[in-house]
Every structure is written in structure tokens, then in C-alpha cells.
Amino acid sequence: MEKILFETYKDYFRVGAAVSGVIFNDDFRVKIEKKIGKKINCEKDTALLKKHFNLIVAENDTKMEGIYKAENDFDFSAADKFIQFGKENNKDMRWHTLVWHNQSPKWIFKGEKDSQATKDQLEERTKKYIYTVGERYKDDICSVDVVNECISDKTFCIRTKEDHSMWREIMGEDYIEKAFFWAKEAFPKSDLVINDYNLEIIPQKRQAMYELLKKLLAKKVPVNTVGLQMHISMYNPPVEEIEKTIELFGSLGLKVIITEMDVSIYNFEDQSTKPITAEVLEEQGQRFFELFECFKKEAKKGYLQDVLLWGITDAFSWKNNFPVPNRPDAALLFDVKGEPKPAFIRINQ
Numbered sequence: 001m002e003k004i005l006f007e008t009y010k011d012y013f014r015v016g017a018a019v020s021g022v023i024f025n026d027d028f029r030v031k032i033e034k035k036i037g038k039k040i041n042c043e044k045d046t047a048l049l050k051k052h053f054n055l056i057v058a059e060n061d062t063k064m065e066g067i068y069k070a071e072n073d074f075d076f077s078a079a080d081k082f083i084q085f086g087k088e089n090n091k092d093m094r095w096h097t098l099v100w101h102n103q104s105p106k107w108i109f110k111g112e113k114d115s116q117a118t119k120d121q122l123e124e125r126t127k128k129y130i131y132t133v134g135e136r137y138k139d140d141i142c143s144v145d146v147v148n149e150c151i152s153d154k155t156f157c158i159r160t161k162e163d164h165s166m167w168r169e170i171m172g173e174d175y176i177e178k179a180f181f182w183a184k185e186a187f188p189k190s191d192l193v194i195n196d197y198n199l200e201i202i203p204q205k206r207q208a209m210y211e212l213l214k215k216l217l218a219k220k221v222p223v224n225t226v227g228l229q230m231h232i233s234m235y236n237p238p239v240e241e242i243e244k245t246i247e248l249f250g251s252l253g254l255k256v257i258i259t260e261m262d263v264s265i266y267n268f269e270d271q272s273t274k275p276i277t278a279e280v281l282e283e284q285g286q287r288f289f290e291l292f293e294c295f296k297k298e299a300k301k302g303y304l305q306d307v308l309l310w311g312i313t314d315a316f317s318w319k320n321n322f323p324v325p326n327r328p329d330a331a332l333l334f335d336v337k338g339e340p341k342p343a344f345i346r347i348n349q
Contacts, residue, residue, distance in 0.1 A: 002340075005052035005333075005348050009292075009307075011301040014092060015054030016308035019258065020316050023049065026080055044338030045312045050089050055142075057094040057259075058082045059318075065103040068129050071239040076136060079097035083140050094308070095137065095187075096259070097145035097195065098130055098177045101165035109166040122170045127182050138295040143191035143257065143306075145227060147176050148181040151196055157332055176212075177221040179323070190329025191305075195227030195259055200245040201237045213252055217328050227259035231310070234280075234287045235267050239294050252302030257306040258295065262321055262331035263287055263343070271323075276330045284330070285342030291349040 006015040019030040022042050033040055049056070061078040069075050086093040104229065108125045111117045117125075152163045159165035160171050167175045176194075183192050196214070197204045209226070216223050226249040229240075246256045259270070265280055266272075298304040311317045315336040320330035333344040340348075 003348050005344070006054040008348050009296070012296050013304055014055040014275065015053055016057060016092075016094070016304045016306060017031055017049055017053045017312050018096075018308065018310045019049065019056050019082065019085070020045075020058040020059050020311070021061050021078060021082075022316070023083045023139070028078065033330070038171060041273035042346050044334075045316060048312050048338060049336055053091070053309075053312075055092045055094065056082075056086055057096050059309060060103070060310070063100070063103040064108075064129065065105050067242060068105050068108065069123070069126075070107065074132055079137070083137060085138070092142045093140055094259075094306075095120070095133070095141045095144040095190075096137055097148040098183060099126065099146065099167060100148035100173070101159060101163075101167065104132060109170065119168055119171055120158065122167075123175075123178065125170075126175075130166075130179065130182045130186050134183070137198070138187050138189060138272050141187060141190045143193055143225060144177050144187050144261070145193045145195040146223070148195045150176060150194070151205055151208050151212070153198065153202065153205065156202075156204045158212070169221065177216060177219060180221045180223050189227045191247070191257075192223055193225040193227045193256060193257065193259070194223050197229035197231055197260075199226075199228055200230065200232070200242045213254065223254070224253040225305070227255060227257050229310075230258045230261040231264075232261075232318060233264040233267055234284050236303065242291070242316065243298065244296055245302050246298045247301070250298070250301070254301065255271065255305045256298070256303050257308070258304070259306075260310040261308060262310045262317065262319055263291070264316070264329050264331045264348065266329065273324070273327050276328065281342050285346040288333070289346040313335055 002270060009015050022040050023046050043058060063081050067075055106112055109117050111121060130228055139160050150158055152159045161169040180192055249256050263284060295304055295307055311330055311332050313334040314330050314332050317331050319331040333341060337342055
């Protein structure tokens, strides 16, 4: 009998997955089916999710853009369905995300007659959003991504308008600490996470996040967890860099979670397409095995708490469209038919 994945790691960390709205939201699935002109079969993904994962996060349905429609207009219909799905299936739930430069409504950054919002306006809107979300879901969420992707890849400083973020432009650098103080009041039972990508790949970005966290902790800002997105490939970064990253943030007394993991069969710079052969999948399986051995080691040290995959099967993975549109990838544990890949078999022994 096939072992259950989250039970394999019950002594180390929770094993989670991002959930597409097509799984828990019938209205959304029908809308997408009409748009693409064919039926979406997500039964296999749903069954695998229910069986093998004990922690879930919404891929898109809890982001600000879909919820905060206007000054006093909140649409929780999709988020409610995500929460209901989690409760019905006895899953722990994460919230992704509160403050992010992407998928935030443009209106919150605007004042009168399309002028830029004032600092007071944006602070009030952000605070209202965080408090409103917390009031509704504070008892359901185990951890929340309070601030997402705040470090620039170019300057290794807090993102500015030039890096597509209006938060620092309008509110100043202290928007981060304010968001965490508000989140602490809104989500008193939840871990409060600062989440970013490439921290395990770019040493300068990792160090910038470390220095930012030292400043926040010195100010008693209630951040207690670092989220490593971990969108990586079969080829890099080395496991040693991942260990170094986890232990660096753990040395600050913070928890670490892997929030959005997938393992592409391509190097990021590779724009070509290659066949997804048995040999490629075996190589990927070895990579997954080495990564999960690393995660077990870091969990034993008390640093690593959760590991979440960004999806369930390759059929619905965002990597099929990024960074090369319409190029099939194979970044997850189950193939497009929902069959276990060598990666799943290797880490579930």
C-alpha cells in the first residue's frame, strides 16, 4: 500500500501544497472552462491533495487584488471557499499574501483625480485590509505571508517604484514593520512570515534579507518566520547553499518554511525545450531526495517547520508558462496524468 506523504514526514515538518481555484471553486472552474472551450478534469489533483498533504495555501484566491475591490468593498467569496475546503478536509491553512507589489489593486495607490495616494491614505487602506481579513479568518490560519518579495533583485534594497513597488514609495521603508504590527493584532494565533524568492540562490539578496530582519527584530517587530519560496531547478542551487540559507535565518531565532517549492527540469536561463524523458525524471527524483534529506536535517535542528509544493500535478503547474510561455515543464511530484513520478517515490520511501 502506498505510504501517505505527510505521514512520512510527520516527525519533521508538515508537507503542503498550493491549491488552484479550479479545485475548490466550482464557479471559477466553469468560468475557466468557458474561456478555454473545454472541460477541466481536476479530480486526480483533488484526490492527491486530500491524501498526501496536510497543509494548504491558495495559489491566487487569497491575494489582495481579488478581495479588496474598493474603499469599503471586500469580496471574500473565493477565499471563503478555500477556507471551507480546508476545514472540510482537515487541512491546516496558510494565507498568501497581505502586502505584495504584485496582484494588488491599483486603486489603493491612488488619491483624488488619479493623483498618488498620500501616506495616510495608503496606511489607512492597508491597515483596514489586514484587520478585515484577520477578523474573518484569524482562527483558521496557521501562518500568514505578511510581506511578500520586498527585496529587490537589482539593488538588494527594499523595493522601490522602479522595482514595481509603491509601498515604499508612498509609506517609506517602515511599511514593512507597520504591516507586521497590524498583522500581529489581526492574526494573534498565526505565524507571521516575510516571504521572498532567490534567497537560497543570490548571496547578496540573502544577506540583505538577513540585515533587514536584524533591524526588524531589534525594533521588536513581530516577524517570527522566514519563507523561502524555493522556485529552483534540478541543477541549482547546491544543497549546501540551501542549508546555509536556512541556518542563517534560523540563527536569528526565526522559524523557516519552504513556501512555494517546485523543481524545474530547466536551468532558469535555458529558453530551449527538451523532451521529458525517464532519465530526466530519474535525475529530478534524485534532486528531490537530496533536498528532502536536507529539509529533514534542518528540521531536526529546530529550524525548518513546513515544506509546501507550489501545486500538485504538472498539469496545473505555473512552470508550464514561466519563464517560457507554453513550454511544458515537470516541476512537481506527480505528472500531468496524476501518476507518481520518481521524485514522489524517492521522497516517500
